[in-house]
Amino acid sequence: MSHYIGLDLGGTNVKCGVVDADRRVRSHLSIPTDASKGPGAVVEAMAQAALDVAKKAGIPIEKVDGIGIGAPGPLDMKRGILRAAPNLPGWKDVPIRDRITQITGRPAVLENDANAAAFGEFWAGAGKRDGVRDMIMLTLGTGVGSGLIVDGMLIHGAYDLGAEAGHMIVVPNGRACGCGQAGCLESYASATATVKRVIELLRGGEPSSLLDLFDPWEEKIEAEELRASKIIGAGKRGMKRPGLDKITAKDVFDAAKAGDALALRVVDEVATYLGIACVSLCRLFDPQMIVFAGGMILAGDFLFDRVREAFRKQTWKVVESKVEIVQAVLGNDAGFIGAAAVAWNAARTGALKG
């Protein structure tokens, strides 16, 4: 039986696990990402975690067939270099793959973390079914991440800059996106965008049960203690409430589930844009499955039944029943499982270096 180690480098933690060729997790562990020590120390800690997790599984490191590393980008995948990382200040052109190989003695492969997570769901999660070869994953969180799997392989693009479905344009000249474009899916369907839209409507004066929980006159709960006595708004419903900036996507979904019209309208908008994006992705990739992941899947079928309905309304009738829209099942483990799966795939296709 072959074994692979997956390493998932995040801004807060490094998750690590041993996964066997039967797609079972044999051991796993998590260590903090101590970014203050600089890239060299973090990469060494990752290599040590790989050695530790192999030991934990009772597998000698030399019996591990390969190590997959999922990391935030931009990356130079062919050379195994992390070029920069928004969550890891000071990381520039870090030869992470070769350093891991140097310390562990095992061949390694570097992959974008969103791609790795998608490949994990494909290989060992929602997509783990006979005959599934084409799958798209959309991760709804602070942004909208994605992974595109075509005939069993991840799409990267010519410059490793593809598979960014969150930055497909869904509205011409639409909302400004953090990426510099206008009208990106991410500006309409991320958790951040959902909350932003609710706040915009509340500020516009629309009534909502959310105003019983959040105070449009209070922007920061930290300041509330100090200012409560002086602010008229804070007292107008007879209780202290955090400001609108404290609203989370969960609050929006909870309010919508309880029947709040404003929240429901925003949830319907989000579902409509996700449905439209699914239609466009189906016309291009014709996948068997579209899998949703990320924090927003906690909203459950309340959200995804609406996404399926929006998709059904918009798409070609002939293929309507051919694509399944489902939620991811691996949660936060998708990253390291997917990184291991990437190593498994690289071994299979002869792309494992080291």
Add this chain to the structure above:
Amino acid sequence: MSHYIGLDLGGTNVKCGVVDADRRVRSHLSIPTDASKGPGAVVEAMAQAALDVAKKAGIPIEKVDGIGIGAPGPLDMKRGILRAAPNLPGWKDVPIRDRITQITGRPAVLENDANAAAFGEFWAGAGKRDGVRDMIMLTLGTGVGSGLIVDGMLIHGAYDLGAEAGHMIVVPNGRACGCGQAGCLESYASATATVKRVIELLRGGEPSSLLDLFDPWEEKIEAEELRASKIIGAGKRGMKRPGLDKITAKDVFDAAKAGDALALRVVDEVATYLGIACVSLCRLFDPQMIVFAGGMILAGDFLFDRVREAFRKQTWKVVESKVEIVQAVLGNDAGFIGAAAVAWNAARTGALKG
């Protein structure tokens, strides 16, 4: 030197050619598609054309390494069956690939005609350059067709229904598309859509030099002779003019080039939607080239400079210079050259059957 035959089945003609592994056309010919004789006779005529074109090139048929067949869909590519064809009434589940092999004795492969043309441009046309592995082709004609090439291979999707970039949704709840969806790229950027939009604006009463050439009161030029004396509109500019339904995309581009404000506005709209579609395609596929083909490329850089500008305005600055937006170079030969290229590729990957 290996040789491949390409067959391009159209509603009017079958184009056919011998192409060598150095991507040179060695011979070619065209025969009418006599659809009235039924699929059996047409497929036999295609096989005969393959035999004839080999003879014309002076290459014994048994020295031909494979035959590629480009045909309108839907197809069952794996089984080599043409399931139906809008332009070929009565064609249903025609085992075109195996029949061609039976008559010619050569292995064959069936491919969607739009994909074949894209692969032709990739292999022997605009994309024929060292290092180009990722290319997208958009064909602007009656509709908007497309072919997606990722790492040197065409994308088909799980059910051979992918690579339909003309049916990406570019405007939520937008114009009704012939395909049943709303807001498809095809409804904004095909030759048909361009003309339709101009007519809509002219009917809405907007002034245009096109009204010197076309009469909003005359729908059919055939009827004009009979009705000219009775219709006030037909005489109001002192000359007989065809109806608005006779406007072509060429008329629109000619008027725009001559400075007509209405036509220019429509051309700018078309370019904007094409630019937006290119942005979305880059975020997903990160190609090195986007190649435009079809009748509308006759508009030349007058159109494509605008597309490039719209793209540049919308896309990520970091990759702006990494993708070339260019016009196709093979014209109507792309179909048979591409079909031959598909056979070349199938031979290379072991997918050639027969």
